[in-house]
Amino acid sequence: MPRIRTILLAGAATVAVGITAAYWYERPLLVTGTGYAAHNACALEAIAGRDDAADDLPPNPLVPVMRTEVASDGSGASAGVFGVLAGQDAWATEGYGCTLASERPTGLPEPTAVTADANPYAASPLVTSDDAAVADALAYGFGDDLGVEERAALGTRGVVVLKDGALVAERYADGFGPETPQLGWSMTKSVTNLLVGRLVEQGEVSLDDDHLVDAWTDERSAITIRQLMQMTSGLEWDETYDLGTPITRMLYLEPDMGAYVASQGLAHSPGSYLQYSSGSTTLLCDVVTDGRGGADLPRRELFAPLGLESAVLEADASGTPVCGSYMWATPREWASVGQFVLQDGVWGGERLLPEGWMAESTVAVDTEVEPGSDGYASGWWSNTRADGSVIDEELPADTYFASGHDGQKVVVVPSEGVVIARLGFTPEADDNRIVAMAGELVAALR
Structure with missing residues (x-):
């Protein structure tokens, strides 16, 4: 025994x-x-x-x-x-x-107060269009023609349409409304472009600034703000959303996300290759917010001037805004961002971005690119490739987009004066219908 x-x-x-x-x-x-x-x-x-x-x-x-x-x-x-x-x-x-974080963060700055006073769309009553073609386009975008399961898979939760600066139509799924903040995922990258633009307008930074990280005493010291924004820094990265990859490690394991990205080695010479990377944009925010208000900088320089009262850009444990992924805003606020860029950075009669900023920011990167980055520009996606060819023929050549995971999109069509914000949850549907719906809306509003 x-x-x-x-x-x-x-x-x-x-x-x-x-x-x-x-x-x-x-x-x-x-x-x-x-x-x-x-x-x-x-x-x-x-x-x-x-x-x-x-x-x-x-x-x-x-x-x-x-x-x-x-x-x-x-x-x-x-x-x-x-x-x-x-x-x-x-x-x-x-x-x-x-x-x-293991403990409640204590170093975040006092947040700038933001009201909706500067936003012309915030207080508007619900706007439904009496134009049959507009209503039909929205019905298509919400999957009214689909069965219950297919409509749920499409997952459209909010669409806001602006024409020549006016709110002309909107629609929301059950449980959502004009006041419901929704996560934009990678549309946050487009807002980061605007944050950089604010600092360029103020003379705080230049797109060609280099030597961005003290620890970069090697070839990485040549990386510029422009290259981080265009994702051509050359830093090693894997954007695959799976357990244990750099993107998920950054978001869910690293208390200082910017430092983690900065620790990556070079896979390509800076400026030579476009590697899609949420890490690149988060590091960019770490660089430009350091000493300039930290996590409060987006509130102070963008949310307050535009009247984005519900907007939140979440921070990591070190106080860095997670600018690659974590901005929340209502559909009307996302549409306001689109209207702001359509107006080339002028809001309420005040110029907030350098003149011509959006024309420059929406030129597709002209370098070797990884698959899936077709049309990527400077935080925005262009409907025209670097060689001049059009990507989505359903929309005008001058269209550009903010685009995020699971079907988030702000469509901006300068030649038509149209902005369309679509928020939803579309992780599985083969066709989220956004481009087709946008094409129908543009045609209906001519």
């Missing part, structure tokens, strides 16, 4: 060691998943006033073993595997959304 007991104890110890080793081996992947869950649950509650992450954001592969809890007072959320392993906490801060 003593021998059997010794064997059993040894076996149990071996199993325990194996389980422990397996857990620590897989922990970076698990913490990525729990960080994703905690942040999403916190942001939906604190920013959008919604409480069902499964309905609002992409699926989490750890759902079967995940336990997520949102604080009853709205102060944050936590998530863990079985509620105890690989735990992550997200903390809500007024003006800055939710931040993943």
Whole structure:
């Protein structure tokens, strides 16, 4: 009996060691998943006033073993595997959304107060068009012709249409409205372009500034602000949204996202190759906000002047705005961003961007590009390639876009005076109908 007991104890110890080793081996992947869950649950509650992450954001592969809890007072959320392993906490801060950190962030600046006074669309009653062609285009964009499951997969949640500066039509899905902030994902990159433009207008930075990071004493010192904005810095990156990749590690594991991106080595000579990278834009924000207001800079320089009262650009634990991914705003506010750029950076009669900024910012990058980056410019997407060919024939050649994950888009058509903002949740539908709907709306409004 003593021998059997010794064997059993040894076996149990071996199993325990194996389980422990397996857990620590897989922990970076698990913490990525729990960080994703905690942040999403916190942001939906604190920013959008919604409480069902499964309905609002992409699926989490750890759902079967995940336990997520949102604080009853709205102060944050936590998530863990079985509620105890690989735990992550997200903390809500007024003006800055939710931040993943082991402790509540204390270094965020006092947020600039933002009101809707400067926004001509904020107080408008719901606008429904009496133009049958406009109504038909919106019906197509919302999938009225589809069955229940197909319409849910299309996932359109809000469309706002502006023509010659006037709000001419809008429509929202059940549970959403003009006042519901929605996550723009990579449309945040386009707003980052405007933030840089504000600083260029003020003489704070130049697009050709280099030696951006003190630790870059090698070839990386040649990287410029322009190259970070155009994603031609040459820094190593993998934008694949999967457990353990650089993009998910940056978003869900790194307290200082900018420093993490800056630590990457060079894969290409600066300026020679376009590598799509949310890390590039987040590092850009780290560079330009340092010493200029930090996480408050977007509020001070963009949200307040444009009257984007509901807009939030979330910050990481170091106080860097997560400019590659994490701006929330209502559909009307996203459309306001489109109108602002259509007016070449003039708002309320005041020039906020350098003259010609948008014409320069929407020229497609003329260099070797990775697949999937066709038409990428400086934080914006052009409908015309560097060689002059048109990408989407359904829209005029001068069209350009802010574009984000799961079907977020702001379509700007200068030649027609049209801006269309489409927000939704389209992770699986093969055709999100945005370009076709936009083409129909442009034609209807001529």
